[in-house]
Amino acid sequence: DVKVTQSSRYLVKRTGEKVFLECVQDMDHENMFWYRQDPGLGLRLIYFSYDVKMKEKGDIPEGYSVSREKKERFSLILESASTNQTSMYLCASRRDRISSGANVLTFGAGSRLTVL
Amino acid sequence: GQNIDQPTEMTATEGAIVQINCTYQTSGFNGLFWYQQHAGEAPTFLSYNVLDGLEEKGRFSSFLSRSKGYSYLLLKELQMKDSASYLCAVLNNNDMRFGAGTRLTVKP
Numbered sequence: 001d002v003k004v005t006q007s008s009r010y011l012v013k014r015t016g017e018k019v020f021l022e023c024v025q026d027m028d029h030e031n032m033f034w035y036r037q038d039p040g041l042g043l044r045l046i047y048f049s050y051d052v053k054m055k056e057k058g059d060i061p062e063g064y065s066v067s068r069e070k071k072e073r074f075s076l077i078l079e080s081a082s083t084n085q086t087s088m089y090l091c092a093s094r095r096d097r098i099s100s101g102a103n104v105l106t107f108g109a110g111s112r113l114t115v116l
Numbered sequence: 117g118q119n120i121d122q123p124t125e126m127t128a129t130e131g132a133i134v135q136i137n138c139t140y141q142t143s144g145f146n147g148l149f150w151y152q153q154h155a156g157e158a159p160t161f162l163s164y165n166v167l168d169g170l171e172e173k174g175r176f177s178s179f180l181s182r183s184k185g186y187s188y189l190l191l192k193e194l195q196m197k198d199s200a201s202y203l204c205a206v207l208n209n210n211d212m213r214f215g216a217g218t219r220l221t222v223k224p
Contacts, residue, residue, distance in 0.1 A: 004158070035214075042120070042203070043159075043214040090158070098210055101164030104149065105212070109158045 003027070004108035006091050012114045019078040021111050023091030030095070032074035033105065034058075034066065037088040046089075049074055081115045088112050118142045120215035122204050127221045128194055136189045136218045138204035147207040150178050150189045153217070154200045162189070162202075194222050 007022040025032065031050055035043040035058075045058030047066040055066050063085060067075045074093075078085055089112075092105040120140045128134040138148070147166040151159040165171055165180035165187060177190040191198055199222045204215040 040124075040216050042216040043205075045212075100147065101166070104161040104164070105159075107151075107158040107160070109156070 004091055004093050004106050006089075006108040006111045008111050009109065010112050010114075012116065013081050014116050015080075015082055017081050017115075019081050019113065019115075021076040021078075021089050021091075021113070023074045023076070023108055024072050025074075025093040025106070026072065027093070027095070027106075028071065029093040029106075030071070031093060032068065033092040033094070034064075034074065034076045035090045035092065036060070037090055037110070043090065046076065078113075081113075083115050086113060086115045118206075118208070118213055120204055120206055120213055122202075122215045122218045124216070125219045125221070127223060128191075130194055130196060130222055130224050132194050133190065133192050134194060134220065136191075136202050136204075136220065138187045138189070138215055140185050140187075140204075140206045140213075140215075142185075142206050142208045142213065144208040145182060145206065146209060148178075148180055148187050149205040149207065149212070150187075151203040151205065152200050153203060159203055191220075196222050196224070198222050 004025045033048040034046045049055050049068040065077045088110045090110050091108040096103045122138045150162040153159040163178040170179045175192045180187045201217040201219045203217045
């Protein structure tokens with residue numbers, strides 16, 4: 001089974017702090033994604049990456065950046081955390097670029113971030 | 117705009133059947149996914165529909181009508197472990213849009 005591992009399950013940070021959320025997948029997937037999940041809003045795409053050193057903005061990239069230096073690792077960075085970034089952050093990976101029934105997103109368990 | 121709507125919460129009884137609906141309005145359509153997410157855990161893939169009709173996988177079935185912009189997930193012989201959130205997601209080209217999820221509670 002593909003495993004997507006997020007390093008921190010729970011984090012509490014202060015406004016203005018720099019926050020790193022790490023994600024590692026172990027099945028050589030080329031595509032990796034960062035979503036945030038908020039009640040009533042569903043999953044919203046922040047950033048994604050189709051290859052090492054490549055990144056593309058999703059629907060809500062403001063206030064976030066990402067880094068993909070190695071194929072298996074995709075990091076989400078909050079340069080200066082704000083209270084409205086309190087959320088559940090989900091990392092996902094997918095083998096191929098095009099989604100299908102045979103090529104689905106595999107998610108990590110999530111990182112719950114609280115910004116005080 | 118793009119809308120994906122599903123009920124916020126549902127409750128059903130162990131052993132019963134429950135149908136979770138999802139309606140969508142998107143500029144394009146290339147497939148519809150259902151995911152299950154237990155509290156505090158990762159969403160896991162349940163089903164994928166790209167053509168109209170019913171796809172059956174054991175106790176779970178998913179139906180799609182593209183002309184109506186409508187899908188449902190049918191869960192039979194409900195078990196307590198089916199208590200979870202169920203996420204509907206629509207694929208448009210390579211852009212995946214998620215609904216807010218339906219939280220299902222199964223009671224004894």
